[in-house]
C-alpha cells in the first residue's frame with residue numbers, strides 16, 4: 001500500500017499546480033488551487049513523495065459479494081441500505097446462522113483513514129450530494145450530503161460520538177413510546193461500543209464492535225484556547241459527556257468513532273469485517289444496487305403484507321424480485337427511506353396521485369416532519385500552527401502528519417474537525433452570550449425541560465473558499481448550531497425514477513424558538529472569542545456578525561444558515577393520529593403493513609440534541625433485538641403450547657390415578 005503526494009495539472013491553472021494525495025491508488029485528498037498557491041509561494045515546489053502504509057491502515061480487501069443476478073429468490077430478512085444502521089442489522093440478524101439475510105447497498109464497499117475520508121476532504125465519490133428545493137424565505141437551496149457505500153454516512157462523517165442527556169429519551173418515552181426511555185435504550189448504546197479511553201469507562205461499553213475514543217490532550221492550539229475560554233466564561237467542563245450525571249450545559253472534549261490503530265470506524269468496518277462476512281454463508285451482500293419498489297399483498301384480515309422487493313443494479317442492467325420470508329427492513333436514511341415508501345405507493349395520497357403512483361396505503365406521515373440541525377459558520381484568523389489549515393499551507397506539516405499517522409498512529413489525520421463542543425440552553429444565556437447562573441433544577445439532565453437547544457462547535461479550520469478570508473493565517477471557525485429544531489420540512493418525489501434524488505423542502509427556521517437558539521449560539525461564540533483574546537490569544541475577526549442585537553444576528557443567520565447534515569424524523573416513530581403523524585410504532589413496524597420495519601435516522605421522533613450516529617447504532621441494535629426476540633417468541637409458542645398440553649394431560653392422568661387409588665383403598 002502507498003500514499004503518494006502528487007501534483008495535478010489542470011487547464012487554465014497557471015500558478016503552479018494543485019496537489020492531491022493518492023492513497024492506495026484510489027483515494028484522494030485534494031489540495032485545492034488556492035492551497036497550491038500557498039505551497040508555491042511559501043514552500044517551493046513539492047515533488048512526488050511515496051510513503052508506505054503499514055497493514056493496520058489497509059483499506060478493506062475483497063468482501064464476499066453477490067451481484068443482482070446472483071441473488072437467491074428468497075431470504076428470511078432483506079435489509080435495504082447498508083449505512084450506519086443497515087450494517088448493524090445485517091450483522092445482528094445473520095450472526096448465529098439461523099436466518100438468511102440479504103443486505104442491499106446503493107454504493108460500493110471500502111473504507112479509508114479518518115480525515116481524508118471525511119466528505120469535505122475527500123474526492124466525493126462516497127457521498128450523495130444534491131440541492132434541496134429552493135426556500136423562498138432564503139431565496140436559495142441548500143446543499144445536502146449523505147454517505148454512499150457500505151457504512152453509509154459513517155463512511156464520510158466527522159466521527160463525533162455523543163449520546164445526549166437522558167432527558168432526550170425520557171421525553172420520548174413519556175410521550176407514549178414504551179421501551180425508549182434512557183434506561184431502556186442505554187444497553188444498546190453500550191452493546192455497540194468498545195471504549196478505549198482515556199476517561200473512565202463507567203458509562204461506556206467494552207465489548208461492542210465499534211471502537212470509540214478520545215485523546216489525552218488537544219491537537220490544535222485554537223481548540224485548547226477555546227476550552228480554556230469556555231471554562232473562564234462559566235461553562236462547566238464535562239469530563240465524560242456519556243455520564244448521565246453530567247449537567248445539560250457545559251463544554252466537553254469530543255469523543256470519536258476511531259480504531260485504536262487510527263482507522264475510521266464506519267459501521268461497515270466495525271460490524272462487517274471481512275472475516276465475518278466471508279465466513280457467514282447466510283449473509284449475502286449486494287452493492288451498487290438499490291431496492292426500488294416494495295410489493296404488498298392483502299391478507300384475509302385486510303392488512304397489507306410486504307411480500308417482495310424489486311432490486312435493480314445502479315447501472316440499470318439487472319433487475320430481480322426477491323421475497324422476504326420474515327421481514328423487510330428499510331435503512332436507506334432520512335431521505336431515501338421515505339422516497340422508497342412513496343415509490344411503493346405508501347404515503348400521502350395527494351402526493352402519490354400527483355406523481356401518478358397507485359396508492360397502496362394513505363400514510364400522511366411518510367416524508368413529513370423532516371428535521372435537521374443547522375449551523376452558522378463564523379470565521380476567525382488564528383496563528384497558523386494552531387490550525388488544521390496548516391496541513392494545507394505547510395507541506396512539511398502534511399508530511400509530518402502522514403508520518404505521525406502511519407508510523408505512530410496518532411496526529412492530525414485522526415482529527416475529524418471538532419475537538420471542543422459547548423452546549424447549552426438559550427434561556428440560560430444573557431444578552432452578551434454569557435451563561436447565567438443555573439440552578440440545580442436547570443442542570444438536571446433527566447428533566448425533559450433541560451434538553452440543550454444550541455451548541456458551539458469550536459473547529460480548527462474554516463472554509464477557505466469563503467471570499468474575503470485571509471488564508472495565509474490559521475483558520476478558527478466556531479460553528480453555531482441549532483440542536484433542537486422545532487421547524488419541520490418534508491421529503492417528496494421529484495420523479496418516479498428510483499435513482500433520482502428526492503425533492504427535499506427543508507423548512508428551516510419556520511419556528512421562532514429556532515431563531516432564539518441560533519442567536520444565543522452566535523452570542524456565545526462571540527463571547528468565547530472575546531474571552532480567548534482577553535486571555536492573550538491572537539484571534540482576528542473575519543466573518544462574524546457586526547453586532548449582537550436580534551436584527552443584526554437574524555440578517556447574519558439568514559445569509560449564512562447551512563445544514564449540519566443531521567437529517568431525521570421523516571418517518572417518525574409516533575401514532576398516525578399525532579399532530580405530526582408517525583409512520584412506525586415503538587417496535588419500528590410500519591403502521592398498517594406487516595413484515596415491514598424501518599431502522600435509520602428517519603424513525604427518530606424528533607432530532608435530538610446529539611450528533612446522531614451513536615443513537616442510530618443504538619436504534620439498529622434495538623431493532624435487531626426486537627426482531628429476533630419476536631421471532632423466538634413466535635416460534636416458541638407452539639412448543640410452549642405442546643409442553644403445556646402435555647403437562648396438562650400428565651396432571652390430569654396423575655390426579656385421576658390418585659383418585660382411583662383413593663377409591664380402591666377407601667372402605668366405602
Ligand SMILES: Cc1cc2nc3c(=O)[nH]c(=O)nc-3n(C[C@H](O)[C@H](O)[C@H](O)COP(=O)(O)OP(=O)(O)OC[C@H]3O[C@@H](n4cnc5c(N)ncnc54)[C@H](O)[C@@H]3O)c2cc1C
Pocket residue numbers: 080081082083084085086104105106107119120145146147148149150151152153154156157158159160161162289290291292331332333334336337340564565566567599600601602610611612613614616
Ligand atoms: C458530512 C457529514 C458529517 C457528519 N458528521 C457526523 C458526526 O461527526 N457525528 C455524528 O454523529 N453524525 C454525523 N453526521 C450524521 C450521521 O452520520 C448520519 O445522521 C447517520 O449516519 C445516518 O445514518 P442512517 O443509517 O440513517 O443513514 P446512512 O448512514 O446515510 O445510510 C443509508 C444508506 O442507504 C443507502 N441507500 C439509499 N437508498 C438506497 C436504496 N434504495 N437501496 C439500497 N441502498 C440505499 C445509501 O447509499 C447509504 O449507504 C454527519 C453527516 C454528514 C453528511
